[in-house]
Amino acid sequence: MTDTTELSKAYEPTEVEARRYAFWLERNYFRAEAPSDKPPFSIVLPPPNVTGSLHIGHALTATIQDILTRWKRMSGFNALWLPGTDHAGIATQMVVEKELKKTEGKSRHDLGREAFLERVWEWKGKFGARIGEQHRYLGASLDWSRERFTMDETSSAAVREVFVRLYEEGLMYRAQKLINWCPSCHTALSDLEVEHQEKNGSIWHIRYPVKDTDRTLTVATTRPETMLGDTAVAVHPEDERYQDLIGKHVVLPLSGREIPIIADAELVDPKFGTGVVKVTPAHDFNDYQTGLRHQLPMLSILDESARMTKETGKYAGLDRFEARKQVLADLQEQGLLEKEEPHKLSVGTCQRSTTVVEPRLSPQWFVKIEPLAKPAIEAVEQGRTKFVPESWTNTYFHWMRNIHDWCVSRQLWWGHQIPAYYCTACSPRQGDDSDLPLDAATVKVGGVDFARAEPIVAREQPTSCPKCGGATFIQDPDVLDTWFSSALWPFSTLGWPRNTPDLQTFYPTSVMETGHDIIFFWVARMMMMGLHFMGDVPFRTVYLHAMVRDEKGEKMSKTKGNVIDPLDVILGASSDKLAPTLKNKFPQGMPAFGADALRFTLASLTQQGRDIKLSMDRLAGYKAFCNKLWNASRFALMNMGEFTLDERPLKERPLTLADRWILSRLQRATTEARASLETYGFAEAASTLYQFLWAEFCDWYIELAKGSLYGTDEQAKDSARAVLVYSLDRILRLLHPFMPFITEEIWQKLPMSRSVDSIMIASYPEPDADLVDEAAEAEMAPVIASIEGLRTIRGESNLSPATKVKAVVQSPDARTRELLERWRAYLMPLAGLSEVEIGAPGTKPPQAAAFVGTNLEIYVPLAGLIDLDAERDRLRKEIARTEQEAAGVLRKLENPNFVAKAPPDVVEKDRARVEELKERKAKLQDHLQRIAPEPAMPAAPPSESSTPTQSVEPAEADIATEADVATEPSTPPGSVAPLETPPPAEGGAEYETLAESTEEEEPAAAPAEVKVAPDAEAEGNVDLAEELKDEFEAVGGVPEAADPQVQDALEKLRAGTKEGLSPADHHDLGVAYMSMGLVDDAMREFNTARAGGDAREVPAAAEQTVASTAKAVVKATLAAVKKASSIAKDAVVEAVSASGEDEAPAAPVKARPAKKAAGKKAPAAAKKAPALKAKGAKGAAKKAAAKKAPAKGAAKKAAAKKAPAKAAAKKSAAKKAPAKGAAKKAAAKKAAAKKAAAKKAPAKVAAKKAAMKKGAAKKVAAASKKPVKKAAGRKAPAKKGTGAKPKARAKARR
RNA sequence: GGGCGGAUAGCUCAGCGGUAGAGCGGCGCCCUUACAAGGCGAUGGUCACAGGUUCAAUCCCUGUUCCGCCCA
Secondary structure, three states: OHHHOOOOOOHHHHHHHHHHHHHHHOOOOOOOOOOOOEEEEEEEEEOOOOOOOHHHHHHHHHHHHHHHHHHHHHOOOOOEEOEEEEEOHHHHHHOOOOOHHHHOOHHHHHHOHHHHHHHHHHHHHHHHHHHHHHHHOOOOOOOOHOOOOOOHHHHHHHHHHHHHHHHHHHEEEEHHHEEEEEEEOOEOOHHHEEEEEEEEEEEEEEEEEOOOOOOOOOOOOOOOHHHHHOOOOEOOOOHHHHHHHOOOEOOOOOOOOEEEEEEEEOOOOOOOOOEEEEEOOOOHHHHHHHHHHOOOOOOOOOOOOOOOHHHHHOOOOOOHHHHHHHHHHHOOOOOEEEEEEEEEEEEEEEEEOEEEEEEEEEEEEEEEEEEHHHHOOOHHHHHEEEOOOOOOOHHHHHHHHHOHHHHHHEEEOOOOOEEEEEEEEOOOOOOOOOOOOOOOOOHHHHOOOOOOOEEEEEOOOOOOOOOOOOOOOOEEEEEEEHHHHHHHHHHOOOOOOOOOOHHHOOOOOEEEEEEEHHHHHHHHHHHHHHHHHHHHOOOEEEEEOOOOEEOOOOOOOOOOOOOHHHHHHHHOHHHHHHHHHHHHHHOOOOOOHHHHHHHHHHHHHHHOOOOEEEOOHHHHHHHHHHHHHHHHHHHHHOOOOOOOOOOHHHHHHOHHHHHHEEEEHHHHHHHHHHHHHHOOHHHHHHHHHHHHHHHHHHHHHHHHHHHHOOOHHHHHHHHHEEEEEEEHHHHHHHHOOOOHHHHHHHOOOOOOOOOOOOHOOOOOOOOOOOOOOOOHHHHHHHHHHHHHHHHHHHHHHHOOOOOOOOEEEEOOOOOHHHHHHHHHHHHHHHHHHEEEEEEEOOOOOOOOEEEEEEEEEEEEEEOOOHHHHHHHHHHHHHHHHHHHHHHHHHHHHHHHHHHHHHHHHHHOOOOHHHHHHHHHHHHHHHHHHHHOOOOOOOOOHHHHHHOOOOOOOHHHHHHHHHHHHHEEOOOOOOOOOOOOHHHOOOOOOHHHHHHHHHHHHHOOOOOOOOOOOOOOOOOOOOOOOHHHHHHHHHHHHHHHHOOOHHHHHHHHHHOOOOOOOOOOHHHHHHHHHOOOOOHHHHHHHHHHHHHHHOOOOOHHHHHHHHOOHHHHHHHHHHHHHHOOOHHHHHHHHHHHHHHOOOOOOHHOOOOOOOHHHHOOOOOHOOOHHOOOHHHHHHHHHHHHHHHOOOOOOOOOHHHHOOOHHHHHHHHHHEOOOOOOHHHHHHOOHHHHHHHHHHOOOHHHHHHHHHHHHHHHHHHHHHOHHHHHHHHHHHOOOOOOOOOOOOOHHHHHOO
């Protein structure tokens, strides 16, 4: 029994999350076993900086790792996810130093090493817990019992052990080399910690006088101040210009030192600059190598803060950049500065401080990397470790193959102090530095000169000096690079160097999951260390995720103010707490999205490329998904009664089709989700589950199950309940790794027996082959197709869900009919039917809306409810699509090469497709004709139909109505709108009803005379009639149409509406359309003609010949035209007929500001042309304007001047309509329309052409190809012609 | 300078030889008793550009242009 009242109406994450995490902790579910009978699965968490706080990137890391861990745990693995934090040497030390300065005004030196380190530990204690707490909020199922820190005792022991062993193996050495030095952090950096930035600088040309000659050599340099440390100048050995100078000397300006001119092919590019390079071995990496090659002296002229040393004489004490200025000034004064040119150069900066890094000679500890890198390369080559995505493999190789020795010593205090000791008795003393080539201040500590002293490397401090027996030692003051201890993380955390059960159980770890930004810093180094010390790779798979950026793709940073704190997302935050960009987005504060929504979002975004743009909208969408899951569950629980799911297999229950269907679909979703997870397709898995839950389970199954649940059949009810619980249980378990909290919360409430107390230790669902039910899925297809077809009709006709309609569904397939008949109970509620008649194709209901699918024809015969005009539009559109697709496939089939060379199944498929399309088209056309305005009716003289007469013959209803629309809320002062048209014979009742309802809303009644209030504030007033006229004339003036046939047809059009045309007229009109390339229209006319008894042959062209480009263009134009302004032609005709004159401008429409018509005041336009259809007014105006309004120009201009607005207005005018509250509704939409109009643009020309419409199509086409093409392209993609809609969600189940 | 990615619907991205997809947004109709954080429907694409291969190219090849990242 379930207490359904427990589920609130909406999901509230915050409370649930806190409660559930506590529950898991209390039950110790996160704890992994060692040893264990279960197969191991292990991940070590990339340790975040202990004093930092988690950012959104960490949240991504945690999400992916938790998904993997929970999934594996549920799949029967002994899953370990090991947490820990990193001491983060420089970063942490800097933070604490800063704080010290701020609060006490002291430097670390004021405190002294020991006291300072105490402060850091204090700091770590104070903030170190934060990381853990944040992980808990995220729902991370980390084994807290194994939490580690890179400077805890075990890790430190591991570090010492590794250092000593490497030293013993000759892989760790101490040497004086040129390294990267940060003058503000006062420490050495590894190559990786230097970031290169492109900067605008200068290159200076300086003359160096050649000794004992009058000549000078001009060197080019970007760093003139370092000339004080030059020990040579170099030229290319083959450079003819300087051959004679090689071996001579130059006199170094400013210092007067004499330095040699050397030849070096590696350093010098004779084509660059002057071909002469100054060599400063102690301050440039290239020069350093040159210095080594030529055994040049290495003269250091910068101290640890990058100030000039005393060796530089007058410049001593100057900062390097001040020195540069001074040096240049002095050179200038001496006339030795030849020129300065702007120059782009790459400058290395410190990752931490962004200070420009200085190459500096100093004694440091290095790891000899090559012997370590080799096995690490091989391991990946052999596939013992794999990268996901695979593309990172090459990056890894490239770096590993070009790797340099790793400088691991840092002149910091916070970190692992290097286990090297110096005997105070026999080591060289401070001050005795006569043979040291550099300023060595930083290495003198405690009286010992470390630069020259012999280190004793040992795990523990030695007791006596092997050399002199001395008993006092000083430990090397430097600490190790933070990444040194990180490199050991996969085994140091498991207890190494002791051989612990953890180490035996969990090494190698299963997956290393981290950001691709630390592939070199960390991943590569772990590989080297793991292989070297454990003899095996540290992890089987490396999954590298993308970087998280903000919605605009910008890197998140405090300075940009776009940082998103995961905790704010999870818990919500008041606006004052938010970073600026977020504050903008959430002025009222950020709502609590919850950890599940955040996790699901991040998981869904992992499929993106190298960057993940975190969109708050996506986040909101996934929060909605949580809510959906919540409410679906709530629905189920509310309908459970006393039900509890027992062990009885579902198969043994009397299942309905819907039951069998969803169970089958669920098995497929299960298979897919599992497969995706196996390949790290987190986004794919998330999407599968999202789609299944929402689009299949909620949108279909729950709706279908309502029949059973609300019915009286107890068995059916019972089955539905069983299926609901079974399905939810599985969905929840499938989703659990992604959304741990909500799934646990709901799962606990499901009425069923459980073998375990928590979903997190329940088994991960496997597909049940018994429940895969092809037959059920096949049976369901026509049901779904029918419902969707009916919904399409309803939607297109804007029928309220409250309006129940009668439907006629016909299928030539007996099986389909039988199925539909059997499952009519599904059809009726979901499609909103009052009645459904299922049968073989036969008599079609008159005045019906239709939907034609594969093996399926659906009719809704409610002429009064369905907007036949719109319906015709839709059918035409549908036909055009069908035609277009058929033409495409046909073209392929007509190619003999295709038929000959393509695989037979492909050809066969295409043939079948063509047949299907043909059939479909025929049915659609057939239906279109059936609901077409009756041609057999007495022709109404144009003047009559356009006059404000009181009544029209019933048979003319449709057309007359159209006319009415065109003139309805006519505006011209004094003009009178015609009456609403009486209903047609067959649908009289409905039309009357409609008319009544119309009148309700438009009290003005049919002959309403509406005054158009000229809108004073409207910019760019446009007279619609004038516009029409302009357009009309623009295309050449109809009366002057060159082609007599065209002219004739148009005459007829102008003379009145088409209902007056005889079959012969229709045929002629068809020919005319044909000549214009308007195949669709032509065909329609021919059909009408035939139907009316005109037996003449359709001209060949009609079948499809007009295959010229012109045709395509014209067709495309037509398409654009149709879209932009449904039927301008009609508009024109209507206008003409309404005016009772021959010229369009005479239409009763009086100056309707186009803008208004389009957006603000569509109704106004309508007023002008009385019977304006509601839809025309609101929909058309908005749509037309919206779609392709010239966005470029101001909205204003766009709306007022260019086509779309006009087109819209015209469309409005053209459309006929039950004036049912059109004005009202349209008015309500003005804002939207306005906006829309302002929006987009490209179609400018096309839209304008569109307005010109069919009559002009030909010319239009000739006039402008591009827009036409575009329009065509847009229109082109044919809709799938199957019975069911090509809806994404629907697709999944077919 | 070298290398690696990317360019597909308004936005964020899947797809990667055989009829262009999703989420979000925008549009229309609905407060239908699980959910308005919702339902239903429709709209929206010269798959960057130019060549080539192929019966067939968004997909493969070559080149170009932009954008991003890494390395030197």
